[in-house]
Amino acid sequence: MALAVGIRGLTRSLLRPWVRVPGPARGRTEPAAGGGDGVRCFGSPRVLVEPDPAAGFAVMKMRNPPVNSLSLEFLTELLISLEKLESDKAFHAIILTSDCPGIFSAGLDLMEMCGRDPTHYAEYWKAVQELWLRFYLSHLVVISAINGVNAAGGCLLALSCDYRVLADNPKYAMGLNETLLGIIAPFWFKDTLVNTVGHRTAERALQLGLLFPPAEALQVGMVDKVVPEDQVLSAARSELAQWLAIPGHARQLTKSLMRKPTADRLLKERDADIQNFVRFISRDAIQKALRVYLEKLKQKKT
Numbered sequence: 001m002a003l004a005v006g007i008r009g010l011t012r013s014l015l016r017p018w019v020r021v022p023g024p025a026r027g028r029t030e031p032a033a034g035g036g037d038g039v040r041c042f043g044s045p046r047v048l049v050e051p052d053p054a055a056g057f058a059v060m061k062m063r064n065p066p067v068n069s070l071s072l073e074f075l076t077e078l079l080i081s082l083e084k085l086e087s088d089k090a091f092h093a094i095i096l097t098s099d100c101p102g103i104f105s106a107g108l109d110l111m112e113m114c115g116r117d118p119t120h121y122a123e124y125w126k127a128v129q130e131l132w133l134r135f136y137l138s139h140l141v142v143i144s145a146i147n148g149v150n151a152a153g154g155c156l157l158a159l160s161c162d163y164r165v166l167a168d169n170p171k172y173a174m175g176l177n178e179t180l181l182g183i184i185a186p187f188w189f190k191d192t193l194v195n196t197v198g199h200r201t202a203e204r205a206l207q208l209g210l211l212f213p214p215a216e217a218l219q220v221g222m223v224d225k226v227v228p229e230d231q232v233l234s235a236a237r238s239e240l241a242q243w244l245a246i247p248g249h250a251r252q253l254t255k256s257l258m259r260k261p262t263a264d265r266l267l268k269e270r271d272a273d274i275q276n277f278v279r280f281i282s283r284d285a286i287q288k289a290l291r292v293y294l295e296k297l298k299q300k301k302t
């Protein structure tokens with residue numbers, strides 16, 4: 001099985017990053033995220049980046065409709081956006097949010113994990129690992145402005161941020177609900193949750209596949225602030241000020257000190273983790289469970 005799948009190679013073959021974005025932003029100068037100083041938005045088909053270099057941050061908007069499911073292409077584009085911002089000294093922070101109304105992310109793309117071959121599963125899982133590692137360890141301040149429902153892999157992405165603001169809408173539940181699908185949150189998903197909400201809450205949440213509505217998410221510490229829906233971005237921007245006021249090197253080293261042991265657990269056994277995933281997801285019973293779950297999602301409409 002080809003485990004040594006290069007995400008960078010993949011990105012080169014799949015994408016032409018930093019094209020001027022299609023759709024609403026094309027051909028016009030968007031107000032920058034914070035300052036409106038005429039800086040152009042940029043991005044890729046599924047990730048819109050609104051930079052505000054004067055203020056030192058960019059808003060990264062996920063737009064992989066209908067539900068921002070984390071397909072291989074989307075993961076790749078998110079990584080490219082992150083790398084681009086990380087390598088530009090003008091940026092010290094990112095606000096991660098969604099451009100899909102009512103949905104932050106439906107999590108990992110079930111179509112990537114269903115009915116494909118082992119090589120594909122391995123490639124996909126490597127990209128999922130990479131996204132988590134890069135966001136979790138980013139030297140930038142990353143704040144998520146969660147403006148919609150946020151399941152499993154999407155929740156992991158938010159948990160990897162430094163601070164979470166959630167819109168106060170009872171429909172916007174978030175959590176690691178893998179067990180509801182008959183699958184398992186891997187140890188590094190689990191560790192990320194434990195680091196956020198503590199062992200007991202994480203254990204209960206993971207076993208029951210709980211999706212927490214805003215008040216409960218706040219109460220257990222899964223998010224740091226709940227605000228009216230129309231204030232999610234402004235609240236994230238206000239919070240940023242506090243983080244950016246800290247000397248960068250001190251904050252970055254402290255972040256690394258806090259997070260490196262968790263990341264190292266995966267880094268030490270990345271290939272084994274990929275093999276575990278491939279073995280697990282390829283099982284007939286798991287494939288059947290995923291098909292049933294997808295079918296239920298479709299039936300919900302009829």
Ligand SMILES: CC/C=C\C/C=C\C/C=C\CCC/C=C/C(=O)SCCNC(=O)CCNC(=O)[C@H](O)C(C)(C)COP(=O)(O)OP(=O)(O)OC[C@H]1O[C@@H](n2cnc3c(N)ncnc32)[C@H](O)[C@@H]1OP(=O)(O)O
Binds near residue numbers: 103108183276300
């Ligand atoms: C011993 C073991 C050792 C080791 C184990 C090793 C590894 C562990 C193994 C596996 C780990 C996997 C970890 C998985 C993480 C995940 O993230 S799994 C994904 C979990 N996500 C969800 O459960 C959310 C599912 N979606 C929804 O609940 C709803 O779609 C929504 C609430 C997000 C939005 O609802 P609506 O607005 O009503 O939209 P629809 O439901 O109609 O959806 C529109 C459209 O999108 C399709 N879709 C939805 N979610 C996904 C998805 N995650 N992936 C792919 N596609 C999705 C949905 O089917 C609809 O499609 P169409 O019908 O329009 O074709």
